[in-house]
Amino acid sequence: LVSGSDREAFTDFYRQHARDVQRALAVTLGDPELARDATQEAMARAWRSWSEVRTFSNAAGWVYRVGLNWGRSRLRRWSREVLGAFRDNTVEAATPPDPALAAALQRLSEAHRAVVVLRLYLDWPVEKVGAALGIPAGTVKSRLHGAMNRLRSTLEAADAYR
Amino acid sequence: MRTDEGIREALRAHAEHADMPLPPVDEVFARARRQTATTGLAWSLAIVAVAVAVVASVDALRSPVVEFFEQPAPGVELGGDDAAVTEDAGGADRVRVPDVTGMTLAEAEKALQAVDLAGEPVSGPAWSDPDAPEAVVVAQQPPVGTELAAGEVVGFRTALVTPELCDVLTQIPPRRGDAGDLARSDGYWDVLRQARPVAQSPLAGHMDDLLAHDEDGAPLGEDAERALDSVAIHHDACSGQRR
Numbered sequence: 001l002v003s004g005s006d007r008e009a010f011t012d013f014y015r016q017h018a019r020d021v022q023r024a025l026a027v028t029l030g031d032p033e034l035a036r037d038a039t040q041e042a043m044a045r046a047w048r049s050w051s052e053v054r055t056f057s058n059a060a061g062w063v064y065r066v067g068l069n070w071g072r073s074r075l076r077r078w079s080r081e082v083l084g085a086f087r088d089n090t091v092e093a094a095t096p097p098d099p100a101l102a103a104a105l106q107r108l109s110e111a112h113r114a115v116v117v118l119r120l121y122l123d124w125p126v127e128k129v130g131a132a133l134g135i136p137a138g139t140v141k142s143r144l145h146g147a148m149n150r151l152r153s154t155l156e157a158a159d160a161y162r
Numbered sequence: 163m164r165t166d167e168g169i170r171e172a173l174r175a176h177a178e179h180a181d182m183p184l185p186p187v188d189e190v191f192a193r194a195r196r197q198t199a200t201t202g203l204a205w206s207l208a209i210v211a212v213a214v215a216v217v218a219s220v221d222a223l224r225s226p227v228v229e230f231f232e233q234p235a236p237g238v239e240l241g242g243d244d245a246a247v248t249e250d251a252g253g254a255d256r257v258r259v260p261d262v263t264g265m266t267l268a269e270a271e272k273a274l275q276a277v278d279l280a281g282e283p284v285s286g287p288a289w290s291d292p293d294a295p296e297a298v299v300v301a302q303q304p305p306v307g308t309e310l311a312a313g314e315v316v317g318f319r320t321a322l323v324t325p326e327l328c329d330v331l332t333q334i335p336p337r338r339g340d341a342g343d344l345a346r347s348d349g350y351w352d353v354l355r356q357a358r359p360v361a362q363s364p365l366a367g368h369m370d371d372l373l374a375h376d377e378d379g380a381p382l383g384e385d386a387e388r389a390l391d392s393v394a395i396h397h398d399a400c401s402g403q404r405r
Contacts, residue, residue: 007191014187026180027173036182044193072278072312097179101172109271111280111313120170121177139315142282148166155164 010050014043017060024064024117029071030106038071039063061124061132068114100158104151112147119144259316261306262299264399267320270299278312298323300395321396322362328400330357331393336401341387341394351376354393361396368392 018039025035042063046053053059096102105113111133118129119140130140164172257277262270274281302318304310333353337344344350351373358369368389375386 011187014190018187019181019184022184023177023181026182027177032180032182035180036185040185040190040193043190044197047190047194048197068313069311097175098172101169101176105173105176109275109280110278111315114313116173117177120166121173135315139282143280143315146282148169151169152164155169159164 006050009054010047013046013054013059017063018043020122021060021064021067024122025067025071027105027117027121028068028110028114029075031071031075034071034074035067038067038074041070042067058128058131061118061128064118064132065134072110100155101151103158104154107154108147108150112143112150115140115143116147116151256309257312259302259304259306259308259310262302262316262318263395265299267297267299270318274316279310280313280315282315282317297321298399300392300399319364321365321399323396323399324360324362326360327357327362327365327396330360331397331400334397337394337397341390344394344397345372345390365392365396 021042022035022039025038026032029035029038045066046059046063053062056062105116108116114133115129118124118132119126124132126137126140126144130137133140135143257279259279260273260277262273262281265273271281297320299318300321302316304316310316330353333356334344334347334350337347354369354372354376358366358373361369371386371389372393
């Protein structure tokens with residue numbers, strides 16, 4: 001049974017974290033529209049299991065992970081179907097403020113991009129990032145190290161041509 | 163040269179730029195209701211499917227359920243570049259680890275990304291090492307065919323397979339069997355002695371272990387098996403073979 005206070009608590013949680021999760025997923029998945037849908041899907045699942053999710057130490061991390069899995073599945077289906085080509089050809093993305101960074105992020109694997117986004121954009125500590133992604137803190141550190149090296153070298157090369 | 167703080171700032175601007183209006187929370191509640199209804203319908207359909215299958219035959223029981231989660235269906239042969247994808251109840255795709263041994267770092271990265279996995283060099287030259295563009299993957303963990311959740315990481319060892327090393331190693335013809343068969347090839351131990359000075363770690367250490375065995379008659383243990391594999395993998399990479 002859902003009580004009024006549960007609904008209120010979830011609404012607070014949504015207001016506090018949904019935008020951050022949506023932005024983080026937009027960068028990780030590289031598709032803002034999909035990220036919004038993934039966030040909604042994950043938040044709806046969180047509400048359905050709210051009695052459990054609210055006890056998590058990093059419930060927002062759980063939502064991010066569920067959204068990432070869901071968004072990833074969608075991307076794979078799109079890439080296999082005609083819809084993938086349809087989306088690529090018809091949705092014209094606005095030019096990002098830093099095209100070199102956008103391109104460098106896309107060159108990272110998704111696993112590395114996720115670590116960069118959670119650690120640098122959301123400013124979560126290494127342990128919290130690891131808990132959200134289901135990986136040890138040491139793996140977070142090594143992925144972050146590799147990703148930053150790659151970002152730096154890609155950006156350096158891109159900036160040299162500007 | 164950008165600083166980490168500069169990258170962080172640019173990332174914030176990038177994320178804010180990628181933002182879209184946040185739907186009201188009521189839409190989440192409505193979506194959750196639809197999920198519950200869909201799940202109920204799916205369970206009903208599954209129960210009906212199982213009941214029908216039980217009546218038809220015990221063998222038919224399995225397929226309606228499995229087809230729900232696995233593509234392509236069990237038993238379908240895949241091409242070399244295909245990846246089998248399954249989906250678990252939590253919504254996470256599962257994929258099978260491809261064989262990336264013998265590939266360059268760039269090729270391995272691309273092959274793993276194609277099936278939505280990530281790669282992590284755990285020893286040897288790393289992704290960003292500008293001095294090792296010719297480094298190749300010589301071993302991977304978990305092995306080929308293991309099922310992982312999409313986004314998980316495959317660790318691998320990389321090594322430098324230099325022209326100098328390959329010039330010597332390819333004096334042994336491509337192998338037809340396992341690493342032990344290669345070691346029984348004519349001239350194997352002589353080639354090993356010639357190749358040792360141009361080999362780099364960890365291959366150099368493996369060669370030392372093998373040569374010690376050859377000279378002192380020390381027994382071949384697990385370490386020697388790993389060393390034989392290491393030589394064979396480098397030999398494969400030089401011969402353009404993938405295992």
